[in-house]
Amino acid sequence: MTRDDRNDVFGKMLLRCRSARRCALAWLFFGLSFGLMAGCTSLPTVDRYASEAVPLSTATALGKIAQESIPSPELSGFRLMPLGSFSLDTRLQLASRAQATLDLQYYQFQDDETGRLLLRALADAAKRGVRVRLLLDDFYTSGSDTLFLGLAAYPNVQVRLFNPFCCVRNTSQLTRFAASFGDWSRVNHRMHNKLFIADGAMAVIGGRNVADEYFQRSMAENFVDVDAFTVGFIVPPLAELFDRYWNSFSAYPLESIAMTSINKEQLIAQFNERTGPKTTPQPAKLGPNDILGYGPISDDLDAGRLGLIWGDAYVFADYPDKPFESKAGADPLETSVTYNIVEEMRKAKSEVVASSPYFVPGPRGMKLMQGLRDKGVKLQVLTNSLAATDESIVHAGYSRYREDMLRMGVDLYELSRSRLKVNNRPFHFGSSLGRLHAKVVVIDKHLSFIGSANLDPRSASVNTELGAIIESPALAKELLNIIDIDRLQSAYRVRLDPSGHGLQWLTADDEKEMILNTEPDSTPWLRLKLWLLGPLIPEELL
Numbered sequence: 001m002t003r004d005d006r007n008d009v010f011g012k013m014l015l016r017c018r019s020a021r022r023c024a025l026a027w028l029f030f031g032l033s034f035g036l037m038a039g040c041t042s043l044p045t046v047d048r049y050a051s052e053a054v055p056l057s058t059a060t061a062l063g064k065i066a067q068e069s070i071p072s073p074e075l076s077g078f079r080l081m082p083l084g085s086f087s088l089d090t091r092l093q094l095a096s097r098a099q100a101t102l103d104l105q106y107y108q109f110q111d112d113e114t115g116r117l118l119l120r121a122l123a124d125a126a127k128r129g130v131r132v133r134l135l136l137d138d139f140y141t142s143g144s145d146t147l148f149l150g151l152a153a154y155p156n157v158q159v160r161l162f163n164p165f166c167c168v169r170n171t172s173q174l175t176r177f178a179a180s181f182g183d184w185s186r187v188n189h190r191m192h193n194k195l196f197i198a199d200g201a202m203a204v205i206g207g208r209n210v211a212d213e214y215f216q217r218s219m220a221e222n223f224v225d226v227d228a229f230t231v232g233f234i235v236p237p238l239a240e241l242f243d244r245y246w247n248s249f250s251a252y253p254l255e256s257i258a259m260t261s262i263n264k265e266q267l268i269a270q271f272n273e274r275t276g277p278k279t280t281p282q283p284a285k286l287g288p289n290d291i292l293g294y295g296p297i298s299d300d301l302d303a304g305r306l307g308l309i310w311g312d313a314y315v316f317a318d319y320p321d322k323p324f325e326s327k328a329g330a331d332p333l334e335t336s337v338t339y340n341i342v343e344e345m346r347k348a349k350s351e352v353v354a355s356s357p358y359f360v361p362g363p364r365g366m367k368l369m370q371g372l373r374d375k376g377v378k379l380q381v382l383t384n385s386l387a388a389t390d391e392s393i394v395h396a397g398y399s400r401y402r403e404d405m406l407r408m409g410v411d412l413y414e415l416s417r418s419r420l421k422v423n424n425r426p427f428h429f430g431s432s433l434g435r436l437h438a439k440v441v442v443i444d445k446h447l448s449f450i451g452s453a454n455l456d457p458r459s460a461s462v463n464t465e466l467g468a469i470i471e472s473p474a475l476a477k478e479l480l481n482i483i484d485i486d487r488l489q490s491a492y493r494v495r496l497d498p499s500g501h502g503l504q505w506l507t508a509d510d511e512k513e514m515i516l517n518t519e520p521d522s523t524p525w526l527r528l529k530l531w532l533l534g535p536l537i538p539e540e541l542l
Helices: 009-013 020-037 061-069 084-097 113-127 145-152 173-179 235-246 264-274 297-303 337-346 362-374 392-399 402-407 417-421 457-462 473-490 524-536
Strands: 076-081 101-106 131-137 157-162 195-198 202-206 221-224 227-232 251-253 309-317 351-355 378-384 411-415 433-436 440-443 447-451 466-471 491-496 503-509 512-516
Touching: 061 084, 061 227, 061 297, 076 084, 076 473, 084 113, 084 195, 084 202, 084 297, 101 113, 101 235, 113 131, 113 145, 113 157, 113 264, 131 145, 131 235, 145 157, 145 264, 195 235, 202 235, 202 447, 202 466, 227 235, 235 309, 309 337, 309 473, 337 362, 337 440, 337 447, 337 457, 337 466, 351 473, 362 378, 362 402, 378 433, 378 473, 392 524, 402 411, 402 491, 402 503, 411 433, 411 473, 417 433, 417 473, 440 473, 447 473, 473 491
Parallel strands: 101 131, 131 157, 221 433, 351 378, 378 411
Antiparallel strands: 076 227, 076 309, 101 195, 157 251, 195 202, 202 227, 309 466, 351 440, 411 491, 440 447, 447 466, 491 503, 503 512
C-alpha cells in the first residue's frame, strides 16, 4: 500500500491499515460487513522451479575481500549500523559491486525514493549479468505490481511473493483482507524476515524494511533502528535460510499473481522512467564516520580488507510453514526465533537488556521475567511510548503489564518523540517524528541478538522471523552503547507512582528532573482510544 492510497471506501470507514496486526484487528471487528465482497479467495496452481544460492567464490571481488578478511573459518564478522544513511549506502555498495548473485528478502519494500533507488541498483546489477532473486511478503505490495513486474522483466531477475493475496491488488490492505473472506487464517500470517546477501559473501541482517522512514529519509517520521553488515561463517547458513523460503510452497512467482496487459519492453520502459533520476535522486553524501566511529563500507571495500568485530554466531529463522502450522497465541515452536531468544535469556546470570518497539510479554513472558528476577538478574526494557508508537493497539497490550513488571523490579524506558527531536547526538532527525524500531537483546554483556523479531505474540506464533545470536563482548558493548544513547538521551524512565496508584514518567532537561503523571506527549483522544480499545484486543494477535 502506498502512503497516498487513502481513497478506498473502507479506508474512509476505519483508521488507515498500516500493519498486519492492525488489519488483523480491523478484519476481526468489521470483516463480516465485507463478506459480500468475497469472490476470489483461491491462489493459482503454479510450477515452481527451485534454485539455490551461489556460494562464496574468490573469483568475485566481494568474495575475495571476505575470504581475505576472515581471521578463522569458524568466526563471523559484524559491523553494526545504527544510522540509516550508512545502512542504505552499504546495501547500495553491495548491489553495485556484486558480480554473481543478489538475494533479498523483505517484509516491506516501499515504492518511494529509497525503494526505487534500491530497485534501480538491482536492475543495473542484472544488466551486468548478476542473478537477482527478490522475495517479498505480499502485505505492502498493493499498488506496486507494475513497478515490481518491471524489475522482473529484466533478464536475470526473479521476483516472488510470499503468501500472496489473490485479488483486488491495487486497493488498500483492508480491502484485500476483506476480499480474502474465508481465507483469513492464511492471510493473517506474514513473512517478517529481512535479509540481503551479495555474492554469497556478505550480508545485511536486522530490523530495517526498505522505505524512506527506515533510513532517516522521511520528512514526517523516521525509525530508530539498527542492523548489521556481516561476513564469515554466518553467511552460508543465511543463504540456506533464504533458499528455504524461496523454494517454499508459499512463495509464488510474481507473474502468476500480478496480471498485466503490458509487454516486457513497456514494463522495462516504465520501470526505467519510474526509477530514473527525476523521481529517484541519489542520497546525500555520507559523513566521514557514524556514531560508532565507522566510516562508509566503501572505504573498506576499496582497501580490500574489512574492519569488523569477530565472534561466534549462529542464525535461525522460522520455517516458512510456521504460520500455517502454529496457532495464534500458541507456545513458540522449538524451531522458532522467539523460542531461541527466550532460551538464551533464560540462561542469563546477571543482566538482560532488550530493545523492542512492540513489547507484549504476555503470561509466558511475565513468568520468564519473574524467574530471572528471582535469580537476581537485572532486566531493562526499552520500547515505544504511546505517543511514539505507530501501533497504539500494541501499546494497549503492553500497558496491561507495566505495573506488574515494575513491581517485580524491571527497569522500563519508553522512547519519547519530543526528546528525540532535541537529542544532541548525531541521529539527524530534525523536526521529523522518531519511533523505535530496533529489535535487539544483550545478555550478560557478551551475548547479543539482532534480527527481525519483536518481543510480542505476533512474532512468536503468527509471523515468520529471522535473527542471529552472537557471542562477542565487543559487539555487546557497542549494542549497549546504542541502546544507552536512546535510553539516556531520548526516553522516559517509567516508575510506579509513590502514592501506589498509577505510573510516573521521569526525564531530565537541563539537569533538572521532570516528573509526568500522564502518558507523555499524548493527546486526551489518544489516551481515550487506548482506554476503549484495551479491553477489546485479543492479545494473541498483537
